[in-house]
Amino acid sequence: MILSGFCHGHPTCWEELPVELLLMIMNNLDDKSSKLRCRLVNSKWRAAVNSSLERETLSSWTSRTFFEESVFEPPFPKMRILNYLDYRGLLTSNFLNCPLDFAKTLGNPFPSKSLCISPQNRWGYRKSNRKSRVKMFKVFTLFGSHLTSFHLHGVKVTGALMNLVLKLLENLRALTLSSIRIDEDSLNLSGRLLVVSPPPNLQYLRLININDSDFIQFFVDLCSYQLVSLEVDGFNLRPLRQPMFNFTGITGKSTKSLKLNNVQTAWKNLCKLKVSVVNIEFLQKTISAPIQHLYIGGSPLDEKVCLTDLIKLLEKFSTTLVTLYINIKFGNSDIMEHKIVSNSITFPCLKKIHVCYLESNNYKILLAYENNILSKCPKLEHIHWLYQSHRTFGDLHDLKKKFKFVFHSNCWQICPTLRYIVVSGKKLGYHQPFEVKYTREMFYIWEFEQVLAKLNMSQKKSSIIIYEDNTQISSLTDYPEN
Amino acid sequence: MALVRVISSDGAAFLVSQRLAKRSGKLKTEIETFRKSSDNSEAQPEIRIVTIRAEILRLVLQWLQQHQNDPVLPANQNEQDGRGDAEMGQSQWDRDFLAPMDLGIVMELILAANHLEVKGLLDITCKLVESKITGRTVDEIRTAFKLKSDFKGNEEEQTRLENRWCVEN
Known part of the structure; x- marks a missing residue:
């Protein structure tokens, strides 16, 4: 509510723009050649571009996440x-x-x-x-x-x-x-x-x-x-x-x-760790660290990683983990013993899990196991399953059919903060995966339709209403209980 | 409705609802400070902004009024992932709002938005400046922003060579 105001001229000068604001403008400039051209304007602009370039270069190490797989x-x-x-x-x-x-x-x-x-x-x-x-x-x-x-x-x-x-x-x-x-x-x-x-x-x-x-x-x-x-x-x-150092040969200041x-x-x-090839010794003997972002990847071909060992490793970082990316081939026999997480361990900060499955894995059992873990992640928001196959992977329709169970899996109930489950299928050797994204709203609609269908069965009503508008969903899901 | 008087550097007073004023981080702090120091809870706070003149203050308040129902953006959003702004769309209203302004006014708006801690306005004004830079030659940039080269000797030539070194790989 503006009641009064008046205007009059006032000289301004871009020379006087504070450095931090100039830096902010330069940081947001996406185009590298424009940025470099700004270096030629004057020495103040050059200094601002230089520190912006430095920040951008360092960010390739500091802020790239494991989910951005693009070549840096x-x-x-x-x-x-x-x-x-x-x-x-x-x-x-x-x-x-x-x-x-x-x-x-x-x-x-x-x-x-x-x-x-x-x-x-x-x-x-x-x-x-x-x-x-x-x-x-x-x-x-x-x-x-x-x-x-x-x-x-x-x-x-x-x-x-x-x-x-x-x-x-x-x-x-x-x-x-x-x-x-x-x-x-x-x-x-x-x-x-x-x-x-x-x-x-x-x-x-x-x-x-x-x-x-x-x-x-x-x-x-x-x-x-x-x-x-x-x-x-x-x-x-x-x-x-x-580490155990051998001090022979180290002299003076460095000693x-x-x-x-x-x-x-x-x-x-250590906040971020990526190890793309792990062995059993690594999983078993690594000491604890305040790791927030962890990538554990592909074990050597002849050696299949034991799920128990992986869990033991994760437990060492359980209080700090925020994002977790697992790309491991598990031994099949091991998957069966899937009640190994001790009840006292929780992952209070974990928000995002990305797991890659190879075709040979019995992923349904793994999922059952995951449900066991999910109950220990009160803040989990995002799950991504990447399903990799050696064979020709049909199409999006195939993928949807194969992973239909995700849609009504009990993850949604176990994890109240969960917002997305993304399933992607990828033929090994190809870069572009198919992707299906499931949201909590979609689950609610599905759940609602199930209840409606039951009601229809019992009350012999013939019409089914499908609501597409997300804003109505939360109130609609309450309806059958009333 | 609780009101607050905001006074510009040249003495113009704007009577604004406190709810609206609190969308500026700076005014919010000022109002809270006033509340704590004042005995009379009914008293109308008066805030003097010595660095912003009436014309600019009016524009900031106009922008705030238009965006009063937007979610408040966290100030350090950009720091977290480095591209918080890129995903934000600009409304048609914003474009019309900025269209008639020359770069002098835009700079004053940037300073005002920064001083009053209005993240959304700061973002769109900086975006506007970026669009004025992208695709222009150095001389065009200097003319548009009324800047003079202060390079000595062969510094400019040196910088030009460095640029070529950075680009061609």
């Missing part, structure tokens, strides 16, 4: 690593393609405080780019401290290189190592390799497609006191435990910091 884009700028053969005829990589006069840059040369190094990067191919080359070590020495995120891909890694990365990238918050090969000669994992402690703010670590388990384990253990998010993709991880660390509890900050 590596950070930019990217530097192509040049391969050449050394005098022994071995492939050695030391030089990077870089813009002309890169080494003479004053201050920070990375707009997003991020860098991706890979032999596949195409920057530098175009003739129009005035390019030069620079030694990788020099890039780290000169500019390493500016980086907050770093992705190293497809490179042969030596102990010296790893040491440099950890020592010179001192402000690093997020690190991805993917498809790297470890140079066995220069790596002595008993202590000579990593003689420094990791950058103090390194909290997000992603290790993808590395087939040297000793390297993974050493690296993971080294960061175990500070990691908030750990994703290990494509290889077995040993159980999360209090001190490691000793300090050693009195703390490992994994006390």
Whole structure:
């Protein structure tokens, strides 16, 4: 209610817009090229775009959920690593393609405080780019401290290189190592390799497609006191435990910091964990941690995971779990013993469960078992079942027919907060799944129709009314009881 | 109906229902502070906003009135998933409301919405600014926003090179 008001002119100036509001505008700008163009407006806008780019780049580590399976884009700028053969005829990589006069840059040369190094990067191919080359070590020495995120891909890694990365990238918050090969000669994992402690703010670590388990384990253990998010993709991880360091070879300052660390509890900050290949030892021996988002994936082919072990693992995180993604092949015999959850365990925060079933599983028994778990999740809102099949998976109609029971399953009664059950069917090897989404309203309508049908039977009424309007449903469901 | 007097920087007074005023986070706090400090529970609160002039305050109140029955958006929604705004549709009324404004007024509205903590208005005004940026050349942006380049020496050329480095992969 506005009763009075008057207007008169007033000069305004965009120069005076506070930085945090400019930053907010830049953060919402979706289009990368527009964003980069804003860097050219003036130094204030450039600074705002830079911090927005940094935030966006880091979010690929910090806020991507396991439900967003899309391939994430590596950070930019990217530097192509040049391969050449050394005098022994071995492939050695030391030089990077870089813009002309890169080494003479004053201050920070990375707009997003991020860098991706890979032999596949195409920057530098175009003739129009005035390019030069620079030694990788020099890039780290000169500019390493500016980086907050770093992705190293497809490179042969030596102990010296790893040491440099950890020592010179001192402000690093997020690190991805993917498809790297470890140079066995220069790596002595008993202590000579990593003689420094990791950058103090390194909290997000992603290790993808590395087939040297000793390297993974050493690296993971080294960061175990500070990691908030750990994703290990494509290889077995040993159980999360209090790491045992071999202190030989560690000198001076780093010895001190490691000793300090050693009195703390490992994994006390870990909120997000993705292990794409687990083994029984991992399930049985991992220590508890405040994990909120957990992805447990595909066990090795020859080894079928025991459901009991999986439950035991989940119970270790039961008080903190919010989202859970399970993609495991269970042993069939084990599924039968489905009353193993101890009554005292509940999952008070769990909101979203995603379970993948392979065709070989007897999913109906698993579902019965799940109902047992559902009663222990007072806040559960979303269930997603992904049904994977080797055979040609008919069509949406087939899927609906097969999962018809979901529609009237007792999940809806067991879990009062449940809003959706999504069932998707996917033929292995294909990306696009069929999907059916069931809502609580649909269940109410079904329930109501059942009651109506009964009433009709008893009172011999011939007309059936179907209400489509969701707003009426809650009152309608009460009707039969009255 | 309980009312509140909201006074702009240039002295114009707006008499607004408290229910409406409380949709602004800032006014809500002010009204509550007034309640606590005042002995007379019947007294009409008076709030002076020294940073917002009448024309802008009138627009904010007009927007609040139009949206008085919307659900209140959590202030940090954007932080949680990073794209809270993208999913929000803009009503035809909002588009008509913003259409006649020049960028000077829009900026004042952004400042006012931020100061008064009106998340919904802040979102749509920022969206409008984004649409003025998208697809424009640097010079067009500078002209539209009345901004001058303050780069020294070859800084601009350097930034241009960095941009190309960031794009071509």
